[in-house]
Amino acid sequence: MVEANVDSVMETLAAMEDPKARAVNEKHGDDHGVNLSKLRAVAKELKKNDELAVKLWNTGDTAARLVAILIMRPRSYDAQHLDAMLREARVPKVHGWLVNYIVKKSKHAESLRLDWMNETLSYIGIENEDLRPRAIDIGNRLGVLKDYPTPPNCTSPFAPTWITEIVARRAGA
Structure with a gap:
């Protein structure tokens, strides 16, 4: 089970870094080397956790932001926060997941x-x-x-x- 703090999640993601996954992701404009199925498994173990999600988002790390999106609750964020997050999302996968998993499900x-x-x-x-x-x-x-x-x-x-x-x-x- 992944311990629910930023350092342990970052260590787990770093250990999952795979050059082959990075090469595939970079072809799509993404800058991480974590297999998305493994990344989803990390998020599943963490469960929904908005406090940790904000901390992971604030690292600026792409894999951490993807985990953050998966553990966020769409109703926990106001329109200004969602707008700011989208403007910070410079990587296609982060942008896409943020819109599809969080923004589309929010009241905003x-x-x-x-x-x-x-x-x-x-x-x-x-x-x-x-x-x-x-x-x-x-x-x-x-x-x-x-x-x-x-x-x-x-x-x-x-x-x-x-x-x-x-x-x-x-x-x-």
Whole structure:
């Protein structure tokens, strides 16, 4: 049985490091060498444990973050925490598992989906002149954050407004 503390979990994961698994994982953009079946077995022994999950996540180690995701309870995290975690998840497997195992099962799934889609759409429109008209059109059709109260001298998060404002600022700079 795996002892439930960060050091022992990290030691267990280090002992599972396999060059063949690392080579396969690196082909997919991941940076760990732990067989996923063995990693899942570690998480199963640990059971659900949000306190340990946060500590494992904070190591920044990919295998530790995957274990953390498997021992998290989706309802234990607010939207801001989930958003911050997703932005920290630079490895495809961590990103995918976080979205599929935690975010999708949380009560914040829909609001985060809208925020992330709106932000992505806005950046596509800002950064890609050829796609800008289409991004603005999609933003208008979706209407995400259209009625969001925006203080004076701030840019609205409504994609068409956001795109137009940032492009105009850059052109004037």
